[in-house]
Amino acid sequence: MWNILRHGLFLHGLKNRLEKVGIILTPYYWVEEGIFGNEPPQIKGDSSAFKLRKLCLEEVKKASKKIAPENKDDIVKGFENRQIYLGLIHNEDIAACMAIELNDFIFNKKLYKLEQNGSTKTNSLSAFFNKSTLKFKKQLKAKSLKLLIAVNLFNKYHRLFVLRSYHRSKE
Numbered sequence: 444m445w446n447i448l449r450h451g452l453f454l455h456g457l458k459n460r461l462e463k464v465g466i467i468l469t470p471y472y473w474v475e476e477g478i479f480g481n482e483p484p485q486i487k488g489d490s491s492a493f494k495l496r497k498l499c500l501e502e503v504k505k506a507s508k509k510i511a512p513e514n515k516d517d518i519v520k521g522f523e524n525r526q527i528y529l530g531l532i533h534n535e536d537i538a539a540c541m542a543i544e545l546n547d548f549i550f551n552k553k554l555y556k557l558e559q560n561g562s563t564k565t566n567s568l569s570a571f572f573n574k575s576t577l578k579f580k581k582q583l584k585a586k587s588l589k590l591l592i593a594v595n596l597f598n599k600y601h602r603l604f605v606l607r608s609y610h611r612s613k614e
Contacts, residue, residue: 467596471592472568476583485610496530526543552593589605
C-alpha cells in the first residue's frame with residue numbers, strides 16, 4: 444500500500460482493490476480529434492525503426508491480452524465486425540494500437556452513435572488511467588468533451604455517469 448501512495452497511484456490501486464470484490468469502475472474521456480489542423484505527431488529519435496500498419500486478427504488478440512484482458516472478447520468481436528485496428532510496430536512488437544469504429548458501437552453497455560456528416564472530426568474513447576494515450580491526444584491537439592465513469596456492480600448492475608462536461612470546439 445505504501446508504494447501505491449508513494450508513486451501517486453492511489454486511485455489506480457483503489458480501482459484494482461474494488462475490482463477484486465466485483466465493483467468495476469471504468470473512467471474514460473470522450474475525445475474529439477481532428478479539430479486543430481493536421482500536424483502529425485513526431486516520434487522522438489530515430490523513427491526509421493517504426494512502421495504503421497493494419498493489424499491482423501492474431502495481432503489484435505495478442506495486443507488485447509496485454510491492454511484490456513477483461514474486454515478481449517469484445518475487441519475480437521469488433522475486429523470481426525469490420526473495426527479497423529492500426530498498430531505502431533517497433534522491432535516486430537506492437538508499441539501502440541488503435542481501434543477505428545466506422546459504425547455506431549456499444550462500449551460498457553452504452554450505445555455511441557457516430558455522426559455521418561462527412562466531417563473531418565473524429566471521436567474516441569480514452570482510458571482515464573492511460574497516461575501515454577492522454578499525452579498522445581494532447582500532441583494531436585484533441586479536445587476532451589466529457590469525463591465519464593462506467594460502474595459495473597457484480598456483473599449485474601451497469602450504469603454510466605457523466606462526471607464532467609467540457610466545452611465543444613467551434614468550427
